[in-house]
Amino acid sequence: MQVAEIRSRRRLMQVAVALVAVGLVAGCSPSRTASRTPATDRAARTDLTSSRAPATQVPAAATSTPRTTAALRPGERWIDLPMPGGSYRPQAEAGGTDDYRCILLDPRISADSFLSGVVLVPGNRKLVHHAILYRVDPEQVGAATARDAEDPRLGWSCFGDPGLPGKANGLGRLDSAPWVAAWATSGGEQRFAAGTGQNLKPGTRLVLQMHYNLLNGGGTDSSVVKLRVAQPGAHLQPLHTLLLPAPVELPCPANEHGPLCNRDASVIDVDRRFGGYSGATVAGLQLLCGGSPTHPTAGPTQTCARAVPGTIQIRAVAGHMHLLGKSIQIDLEHQDGSRQRLLDVRVWNFDDQRATVLAGAVTVRSGDRLRVTCTHDATLREKLPELAKLPPRYVVWGAGSSDEMCLGIISYTQT
Template sequence: MSRSRASRRRGLAPLLLAALLALVLAGCGADAGTDAGTDAGSHDSSVAAGTAGGTTEAPGAAPPSGSGHASGHGADTTRAAPVALRPGERRDRLAMPEDYTPRAPTGVGTDDYRCFLLDPATTRDQVITGFDVRPGNPDVVHHVILFRVPAAGVAAAEERDAATPGQGWTCFGDSGLSGAGGGGLDDAPWLGAWAPGGREQVWGRGLGVGLGEGDRVVMQVHYNLLQGAAPDRSAVDLRLADRTPQTRLLRTVLLPAPVELPCRAAHADGPLCDRAASLSDVKARFGEGPGSTADLLHLLCGELQPGPVQTCTRPVTTRETVRGVAGHMHLLGRSIEIEVDPGTPRARTLLDTRVWDFDDQGSRRVRPTVLEPGDQLRVTCRHDQELRDRLPAFEGQPDKYVVWGEGSTDEMCLGILQVTRP
């Protein structure tokens, strides 16, 4: 890659981060085990033990009409008993103080992103060693993401909360708070997340996500209103332990790729089958900033090439060890793959989800996989317009040119790595 191209990509990272943070789901809850230090039974039920070259997964099935895919909800919500605390750990429940009834804040569409400021009352540096997100109303909760608010930013967060009528504030794109920390796509500033199929997450011994003295937590909830706007009061149980010099802090790397899925030939006369019209529709529903992600991704990943398969390759910039992997797409997703150095003798596959299941977005544990500066990471996604004919969520919706968007009936292509660094 030329120096100018590499510089341009680095410059895009902050813009893309703002547009992507609120869109990233299961990977922030990656079950990041170590070779010998993980606790059997402490992992999400969807996690499969990894092999040296990647992960293994139980085969899925294409989503049938009438499945949980109908609205992005309806996954099994039966709760397993909490995993026993390990020595030195404690639980802290953070919950919305009252019910919130979602609405489409722009008056258009069927999605609401709302951020709630929560106080873990930390009096010393801690690490989050696991968490259990508890969606209050699974019929409307599409996903939950936990963002860290550093102590220095708490006053601004409280001001934002107080200035917004009702509980919390609208937050398409990210937490809506400037200076919330994080280092772009290679170091996204969140603490954890839940998506359909998620269960309690417990990381391996000696691993955790930092939470400093006086920090707060923003809980962002994406509400999907396809089944109506019913009240919700979600919560999260944090597993906390004191941070020690031996603690290895987990970081999250985002690997987005474009989505450019044209209408089917037999439906190409629809009003949103023109890309520009479809992009304008996304911006009308989510705002100019988040709505511009589709174009920003092409500056990061390469020229626009419409089709069902999209890919993006980015270089590794620092030595890191992959502990967990995940992928994220929406209802039209078919498959997703994350590779290291594809097409070379050093090629490795970190994630190969050949049959995408929206209702099973639990992350996958891999044996520690070391990446070096100069390695190449590639994410590849395949989407399929034919799924419109099988899923009730699309009933009455004509084909449209699908680009990256935040709604449940829009699409995404996102690989997620959870890593530790020296």
């Protein structure tokens, strides 16, 4: 390979990573129970219960946290963080049906602390699509406060991440995202793997990013976050989050037709609803994952693998898709050609996206690759009340409830 070609590919990869990192948002990953509801049942049922197919080839027996909040262990305490002002009324922008709102919270941390768990109590499950809790380090607090003050409504609009300056650039924004926890509509408690926790420095704030879905009507929300704080002096291993996005290129079924079944028109529509970064993210994902931004391979199943730059230990895994999701897998591909399946969700249930905490840490060495694979089903659109009234579309990666995502979420510690 010529030097010029190598340099060209490196530049393309840098562009891809930048585009994806800027536009990336998702991840509903609270602790998972051992069951799921078949996707076809969602169209006919509102009282969802779990009936998940068993996972296969998981490297270690997985533990799961119940939906109820566990009792405090010796030395632990709760910090309650209600919605500032008591409640918020979501408002969709640009003629859409989604409101992404970043809400600044102050846990008043005065000493170095570890979180051993986090709870979300959704105030209005009809509106809450998902929520992500971000860490705001002390050096970012000024920027977060300024963003909060600029908007007359509670918090600020944030279709991507909170939009705060950070230390990491490029792949660093995917390899070490400032996520603390995430939830789908049901909320609940996320307990971290034994001996690990989310480290908060004195003066740290938090941003609760709420994704509100207005397809089911309006109203107000009064969601509450509860932080489970480990006993003072606890020596826990700090947790980090690695994000594994893959493209979504889902054509309309053969029996559906309409202007948005054209891919270019669909990408333009996503741009219109969520801003110019959306189309850039669609293109960036193709570049990042070895595809073509202009002539992508369309189909229900998409995949993407990325090399791990250093040795890490995986503690928990999760996946994120929207309502057309059918299945998702995360695999560890070793340099010797062997493979370990870390996550195998064969029947996707949007309302149950909790993370699987592994019973034992899985070591990933430099040069190994992590792969996420998602399968979506476009025929579910006409079966789901939330989507049946919308026009058919070629589905790409997008922030809306009627768009889709394919995201693997890795919780890890460093060796």
